[in-house]
Amino acid sequence: MEQQDLNKRLLLALALSFFVFVGYSYLFPPQKQVAQTEQNISNTQTPKAVTTQSTPKSTPVNMDKAQNAPKSASTGKALATVTSNTFKITIDEFGRIAQYELLEAKYKDAEGHNLQILGTNEVKPLEVRFSDAKINDEAFKTPYTLDGSASVDVSSNAQILILTQKLSTLTVTKKITVKPDGSYDIDVTTSSPAPYFITPGHRPMADSSRYMLVRGALVEGADGVITTIPDGDAKGTETFKNAKIASAFDRYVATMFYDFKKGMNVSILKVGNDDPLIFVEGGQNLHLGGYIGPKEYNILKNINPELTNTIEFGWFTFLSRPFFKVLLWIHGLIGNWGWAIILFTLLVKLTLFPLSYKGMMSMQKLKDLAPKMKDLKAKYKGDPAKLNAQMMELYKKNGANPMGGCLPMILQIPVFFALYRVLLNADELQGATWISGWISNLAGADPYYILPVLMGVTMWFQQRITPNNFTDPLQEKIFKWFPVLMAGMFIIMPFPSGLVLYWVVNNIFTIGQQYVINKAYARHKEAAIAAHHKKEKES
Structure with a gap:
């Protein structure tokens, strides 16, 4: 399975697990x-x-x-x-x-x-x-x-x-x-x-x-x-x-x-x-x-x-409790829960950045190798063992890791659900104001639906700048409609605005991170091409 396809499957699995974990309990409450x-x-x-x-x-x-x-x-x-x-x-x-x-x-x-x-x-x-x-x-x-x-x-x-x-x-x-x-x-x-x-x-x-x-x-x-x-x-x-x-x-x-x-x-x-x-x-x-x-x-x-x-956070207490303590510490420094959530999100992104950097760089390399991989599949169609050996050699030669982009995405799943529990169960968010006149209760829904809409828009923009290489048309359609589905669900269901704020800020930081990595890869690619040309001239 190609890396891009695997990454999209993981993202779709995250989406489906979210709908099962949250959506079903809301639509069919006990x-x-x-x-x-x-x-x-x-x-x-x-x-x-x-x-x-x-x-x-x-x-x-x-x-x-x-x-x-x-x-x-x-x-x-x-x-x-x-x-x-x-x-x-x-x-x-x-x-x-x-x-x-x-x-x-x-x-x-x-x-x-x-x-x-x-x-x-x-x-x-x-x-x-x-x-x-x-x-x-x-x-x-x-x-x-x-x-x-x-x-x-x-x-x-x-x-x-x-x-x-x-x-x-x-x-x-x-x-x-x-x-x-x-x-x-x-x-x-x-x-x-x-x-x-x-x-x-x-x-x-x-x-x-x-x-x-x-x-x-x-x-x-x-x-x-x-x-x-x-x-x-x-x-x-x-x-x-x-x-x-x-x-x-x-x-x-x-x-x-x-x-x-x-x-x-x-x-x-x-x-x-x-x-x-x-x-x-x-x-x-x-x-x-x-x-x-x-x-x-x-x-x-x-x-x-x-x-x-x-203070019970359910299945993810082992992660939620330390996350909650970090949030409390940040809130103690700045005195506002909304900004504490934003700074905590930044801290999480910075902590995972080294892994995200390696994973996204690997995804970029795999995207560039896609034509060569397609040729190899056609050439060794009847010999799976030979095909696998040639693909591994191709990965090794170009410094690409076929599983490099999976780990950051896998890590996001428990992090998200742990934070979901914290922001859903923390009594401290009740009556907590973020921006006066807009969010007066981070434990309640955004009264103007601005955050759910921003969440959908940032998810869509994030997709636009992220390398894609779908092999399944159905997956591509679901993936494209995913921001609309998520924004609609967050509007229909009164999710705590603190949780939606985390998601919006996470998307914004991910967009910035993607820009940094895209530019870094472009410089890396230019340097590699220049080195290749220099080597050809010398030879």
Whole structure:
């Protein structure tokens, strides 16, 4: 297969993989999460117990009665509210976080409403389920009482809420210390041993995007290994001993528990459409760290650097995470996410330039050798072995590498998808302005469609100056229409403008790179011709 043909096949493969990876998930999104109603709450099993030294061995029972859990999370009365400059937390009469509301302007919807991240009928953070069916039944009928003010402000300092539930044979006390950054400490004590489990809640349901996003549960084990259980993939038998972090996450937000000293015994329950629900085994005296809110890197890092591991980028996390850190570093220097994306794109192009240079120079040489290669194919049509040997000799004589142009293109595939994940999942891009009056939210679509059109135009121009040597007419047609297809898709689908900005800038830098290489090859060719003429004269 000729090099030019192979390169075009690789580019078409990239295009097709992009359509499958992104386009299909947008046009045929997964079914919307089914709200966990009274019926499927009541049919839920408590997690299997994990034996620890601090609590006796427990055997959880089936939650097979409706009264074992509240009929609806929305029916619980508000017991307390916690407010800061950026969020509002509502604690209900069952001692749970009934709702978490983001107060910053960038999270408001089109009607100006604040974003509420917890599903109305889903299991709430800090819900406790007892292994003993009788205790559990009574616990979901008995409200907590609050010691202190029902309205707490944590804008400047941490505040403590003490909730008490008095059951017939047991008293449960929850001490919640809420901090200004959205993190909190939860201390649960029981007057006597009674095995139970506590949950950070069902994953937030704050984003309804149609993109192929990772949502579900994430657990970092004692060995630092991170396990992600996406929605729809839970088995209900997953357990983790001495886990450091257990997070239920959506695109931009998460609710989590963590314990970096003793660890947590975590069980995953299967609910709804095989979605994961996290439970942590409790003891008579339980202390956990917790966080609920946006997955912003600096917020999580300031709480504990290891919490930044909960920022999940899907399949390409191994590349996306270092890319994200570089973007954060650049943003820290210049203070604007749009220019940070542009500089990062330039950095990527400069890093790959040596490979791109060699590959594109090789493509130019192969283009010049095309007539000779055609003659060889005609001459040795019936002798493949001889043809291959002669072609290799031709490549060697002219310093051409038949695979030289493949590597740069192959490297672009994981780089693009890793950046796609970063720019799609980074909460920092929400409300980030690039050019005032034009792009006011890099996490949202370009309101004037300028970037998608520029992307199509730059792709078309890039094709015009790139050496082509198609052998398949169908490939040539697809390749020529590719810029139109991509621009149309980016207009129809509301892709984040930060992602489209990267693609446009990447195209512009590639055009400049192609001009440099074309001129360099022209000089190289002229020098080679001059040297050849000089050699002929001397001979």
